[in-house]
Amino acid sequence: MSQDTNTIDAPPARPSFGYGLYLLISGLIGLIASLALAIEKIEQLRNPLGALSCDVSILVQCSANLDSPQGALFGFPNPYLGLFGFACVICAGVTTWAAPAIARWYWLLFNLGVAAGLVMVLWLISQSVYVLGTLCPWCMVVWAVTIPMFIVVTLRNLRDGVFGAGLRALGAQLWPYAGLLVFVAVAVVVLLAQLRLDVAGNVFGL
Template sequence: MSAQTIDTRPKILAIWLVIAGVIGWIAAFALTLEKFDKATGSTAPASCDFSVVVQCSANLDSAQGSVFGFPNPILGLTGWMAPIVVGMAVLAGARFARWFWLTFFAGVTFAFGFVIWLIIQSIFFLGTLCPWCMVTWLVTIPTFYAVAVQLLRSGVISSHPRVRAVGDSLAAWVPLMAFVSYAVVLLLAQLRLDAVPQLLDVIF
């Protein structure tokens, strides 16, 4: 394997990146529209406000909703384009250098860490579960695991055979890792907010 270019083209990961990117972008776009509506002075509840616990307004209006001085959904509108572009490029036959994958992984890791922070803020400080935010959580968490495992398998993290073997062994566990993460978030939300009955009311 070249020291500069990764030989493998992770097609399954590429497909997931496109799907996750589109879903995440749609969620960010929906939240951006809600934020724009509030900016006009509208007093009507947001379309994603279903109850005191399951709602978007509290999150959008909070300090946590504009961490970097602008609404978080704008970050999503730009950020989710990266996995879409990377996924489509891989499917088209592109091969990326190691530095590119490491840079991309740094962005994915930042997104994962930011989502974990937002989950904590939502459950323990705001006392709400924002539906569109949860969609973002839903795709960000497995994306982090999938990219991390792929970079281990392909030798981007380290070319040592044992490191790559760890990546190979973890590949089949990515869905389970995501499921366990969802279960932990749901358990925390239930213990803190009694959220499960309210989420079921929204779904059904």
């Protein structure tokens, strides 16, 4: 009975060293960007009339995003969510090296958390591009980390049987295209920003 229970609780395949390294690096990049945004928010509160270091132009800036209602979705600055969320990503990456076997529910909850992060990022992208009309540099770093992370984590979990043995074949078929899917997803965001804000013209003078 205990053997059957372990088979149900643990994923069929142990995450590789490279997967753990990917999560660690992605988490560190996201954490640094969130920390930079949190510092900028503190500076904005200290000096409301001053320009922030990430304010490059009217289009590329942090001030408008941080000072908007969208910048505090749950009543406190969004960067604090990033500090917590990306710290969890770092822990997940290190856990893949430290634990000999990790229960399936752990990766399911982790995937759910990454999916929640993606939903929030997509909403923030829509607000930034279509409502505020600005591109926050550090926010874009968070976007660039979260979107690929969701694709990689989800496809890896599919491939390794975290969502059940029945979906392993689908994961195995999609996994080789992870890079392409990331490219397409990022390209769509870039295209939407270009069509709405004319980034190439306003930033690069093209």
